[in-house]
Amino acid sequence: MTAADARRFGATPLAWMMLGEWRAHPGRVVVAALAVAVGVALGFAVHLVNGSAQAELARAMRTVNADADLHVAASTPLGFDERLYAVLARAPGVVAASPVVALQARFGAGPASFEEGGLSLLGLDPLRAIEVTPSLVATAAGRAASAPEQVFDPDAISLSPAALAASGARLGERVTVTAGGRSAGFRVAGVLPMGDSGQQIAVVDIAAAQWRFGSLGRLQRVDLKLAPGAALPRVAADLRSRLPPEAQVVTDSSQTRRGDNLTRAYRVNLQMLALVALLTGGFLVFSAQSLSVARRRPQFALLRVLGLERRGLLAQVLAEGLVVGATGALLGLALGAGLAAAILGILGGDLGSGFFRGATPDLVVEPLAVAVFFVLGLAAAVLGSVLPALEAGRARPGVALKDLGDLGEGDTRRSGLWGLGLLAAGALAALAPAVGGVSLFGYLSIGLLLAGGVAAMPWLARALLSPLQEAAPRGVVLELALSRLWGAPSQAAVALCGIVASVSLMAAMGVMVTSLRGSVDAWLGDILPGDLLFRVEGGGFDPDQQSRIAAAPGVAGVLFQKTLPLQLSPDRPPAMLVVRPVARGAPAGTLPIIGRTARAPAAALPVWVSEPASRLYGIEVGEQLQLPLPGAPEVFVAGVWRDYARQAGAIAMDDADYARLTGDRLRNEASVDLQPGVRPAAAASAIRAALPGPLAAQAQFVETRQMRAIALQVFDSSFALTYALEAIAIAVGLAGVAATMSAQTLARTKEFGMLRHVGVLRRQIIAMLACEGAALGAVGLVAGLGLGLAMSQVLIHVVNPQSFYWTMDTRVPLVLFASLAVSLIGACALTAVLAGRRALSADAVRAVREDW
Incomplete structure (x- = not known):
């Protein structure tokens, strides 16, 4: 509005027009504001959950890694030779090194659920750990556990506050821990100084961990403290040249990126869908403003006749949209914060996706995010008001004074051309590649398609109504x-x-x-x-036990397999190595193969990668791939298979090839075909009877x-x-x-x-x-x-x-x-x-x- 318009009319009459219209049709204004509020609330809530989850994940990483500057971690749970510790401790730039046995564990000795345990069991040398990761050295009743018998007692276990609560035990009482398929009892001797981090961590003496959980001679991690002034990138590069294939250098930043990559696509996609909902709110604002402008055309025409300039009228309509957008944005921010708090409490930081479990993250609200989503709400409402404002400004005052409030009907072919142009642009955007692993152009395509469909509605409405008009009785x-x-x-x-x-x-x-x-x-x-699935933790069934399972009463056939994490990159979550029978000539018999396959050369070791692994690492059928297993074997990618369970990727290998490569013949999972008429419960009892006591106690069966x-x-x-x-x-x-x-x-x-x-x-x-x-x-x-x-x-x-x-x-x-x-x-x-x-x-x- 110009200064002359403001002096001639004043702000009060124009405000009266705005308020009068809203009093006459409050429902339309409320719906428009609520549409903006819903879009802002969804986007803001997802953003808050993302930020809160990432902050909690970073804090969890700092808790587990304590004060170490650098880590050397195993590529698989099998670990690496403990003699590597001496090499790392003497490496240039390293002032102290702490060997670690790191196992996934749980409390209790009975059958495990099919979900992973939430307890991280660490075996440490306290004298080394106190130099590198002092927060992993326990305290007893708030004082450092300094007595030698306390530090090196193989029967002692120290728990984080969250683990102590989960165990249900108190200091001095005994708990049973199961890891690697073995169970052992310990006395709770101390509490780790971790505050309320929410991480379930248990620490025992490293010798006790290796002996009691079947990890003799193996380590899963070495934590390193660098000398003052040592350049971390240079030390990391030097260490990489000294490592065997089954170990890799991991930094805090790479671990944070690994956690971020685990859920980023899921979180970004929800964020984009929420912003599309905000775009929908903008269209509803456009609808409400268009109707309001159409209804008030005689009023606007009278103001034009009395001297209000066109840009003043434009400012009036945009101001109305601004008020609607501000109201909706403020309401959306409040709703979004409440929704985020509810989501964190109910679904957790992974938005219910099941990617990671742990403590409920605290809600983290950043002023910049509040400002950005407030501006987005305003922008959606203002953009939704632009076209109605231009329509109001284009109207001829003399004609509009006697207008009944209908919109002028122009050439619908123009709207059709605009719509087709936007739809074509949307189709072209869909052909663009991802940006940084996120389908930004894919969502741009959706936005353009949506805008094109709405822009073409005058032409499309007439096109769809014409057959109805001709065919109707x-x-x-x-x-x-x-x-x-x-x-x-x-x-x-x-x-x-x-x-x-x-x-x-x-x-x-x-x-x-x-x-x-x-x-x-x-x-x-x-x-x-098959009809029945069962597994055990840790090692699994040896060939003799596999034969007894296959011969159990009621069992018609058994497919044994093994899965273990395979760290292909320090920056990404581990892929899974799936070991199961896979025929070279007919892999589709046991894997859901998609796309083309290639026959491996006679001397080559074939593997089949999942879709996510193929896309994440750019692996093509027919390529050679080096696996981080002992001996760094070269394998031939013979095909791609569909896998929805492991977004970080999976690699399938025939069990006979895996046994020749590693010497590991233990299998911890099985799928059982039952004979006709045999009940699953009866077969489970027969299989349990065929197993030795410890394995029988840990076996978990499910139909x-x-x-x-x-x-x-x-x-x-x-x-x-x-x-x-x-x-x-x-x-x-x-x-x-x-x-x-x-x-x-x-x-x-x-x-x-x-x-x-x-x-x-x-x-x-x-x-x-x-x-x-x-x-x-x-x-x-x-x-x-x-x-x-x-x-x-x-x-x-x-x-x-x-x-x-x-x-x-x-x-x-x-x-x-x-x-x-x-x-x-x-x-x-x-x-x-x-x-x-x-x-x-x-x-x-x-x-x-x-x-x-």
């Missing part, structure tokens, strides 16, 4: 309804933009989640054969169908927020439909009065409105579902492969779409009827007397 009610919609496609487009945005977002996510869930279900059928149900339950938990986004998209879309239909119907009071004067009955007008609402809902449904299907293909074939490194087969949720069709069309028709009753409550003569 003749009748006053239906003919009036279709003629009105066909003749005013721009007004229909305003009502449809919020519908199309919400429906398309919901449809895209619905198709993506349904496709992934269906593909996971089918994959589980391939990867979990295959139960395991599939558990896996799908984990899947549903992982996508809990995605389901919530779908529900919110539907709710916001239906609220937008109600507000838009109500506003458009009330703006046509004079039109209804004229129809009453020419003899149209009240019930016919209400029926006409019901037909209009239903037709509008049907058009929005068709356009939204079509656009959503296109967006879902970007999610399925671009975003998921680039971010999560897996592919899936498209599956359409027909039940969801049918439910949406009924609810959307019904909501549109009902809203139009209810608003029509209100508009028809005025006397027909009074409705048109201004035009006499």
